[in-house]
Amino acid sequence: MSKLPATAIDELDRRILNALQIDASHTNADLAQLVHVSPPTCLRRVKQLTEQGVIERQVAIVNPDKIGARLSAIVEITLDVQAAERMEQFEQHVALEAAVLQCYRVAPGPDFVLIVQVADMPAYHGLAHRLFAAQTNVRNVKTYFSTFRSKFDTRIVV
Numbered sequence: 001m002s003k004l005p006a007t008a009i010d011e012l013d014r015r016i017l018n019a020l021q022i023d024a025s026h027t028n029a030d031l032a033q034l035v036h037v038s039p040p041t042c043l044r045r046v047k048q049l050t051e052q053g054v055i056e057r058q059v060a061i062v063n064p065d066k067i068g069a070r071l072s073a074i075v076e077i078t079l080d081v082q083a084a085e086r087m088e089q090f091e092q093h094v095a096l097e098a099a100v101l102q103c104y105r106v107a108p109g110p111d112f113v114l115i116v117q118v119a120d121m122p123a124y125h126g127l128a129h130r131l132f133a134a135q136t137n138v139r140n141v142k143t144y145f146s147t148f149r150s151k152f153d154t155r156i157v158v
Contacts, residue, residue, distance in 0.1 A: 012037060014158045016045055017054070021155040024058040059152065069099075069117045072146035073125055074141070076110035077132070080139040087111065090137065099127050110142070 009017070015035040019026065026034065032042035047057045064070060079090060089104065094103050094114065102115035118124045124143075132141045 009158065012041075013054075014043060016042065016049065017158045018155075020046075020055070020058070032070075035127050064117055068119050071118050072118055072149065073114075073116040073118070073124060074144045074146070075114040075116055076142040076144075077112040077138060078110045078113065078140040079112075081137055082111060086090060086137055090135070093135065094131060097127065097131055099123070100131075110140070 012035065016031065019031060019034050028043050028046070029039050031046070032039040035042060037045075046055070063070070077090070079086060079121075090112065091103060094100050094112075099116050099118045100114050101117055104113045105111065106113050115126065116124070118127060128141065128143075132138045
């Protein structure tokens with residue numbers, strides 16, 4: 001499935017994408033009215049953007065405080081061996097852990113940065129043991145705990 005280059009997204013696509021990123025729960029009729037096109041045109045464009053991979057998925061954003069996942073952590077990981085297969089093994093291991101919301105390979109500095117959301121410090125301790133202490137290829141772990149989240153957004157302005 002090929003993805004559209006940024007230049008292939010026209011003004012209507014931009015309006016649709018911006019509207020959906022603010023609230024994806026709009027009905028097609030409401031979205032069409034919001035972006036000033038007919039419902040069939042809107043439906044066709046959303047379907048096309050989805051098929052092309054521009055829209056990856058539609059999700060609900062849950063408030064972590066309301067479900068007891070109050071501890072946010074940003075974790076830097078450095079591996080002993082950075083061979084491609086060892087990096088991929090670590091990524092596969094991390095992908096199985098639901099508390100890891102995001103995983104990035106980064107450079108320079110550590111090999112990975114993880115965004116983690118857990119209930120509390122004992123939950124983080126368990127996760128750290130499973131993901132880091134029990135792994136022979138993890139050389140260094142540095143964790144930053146969030147004391148206050150002043151901004152959170154998932155929207156990319158298009």
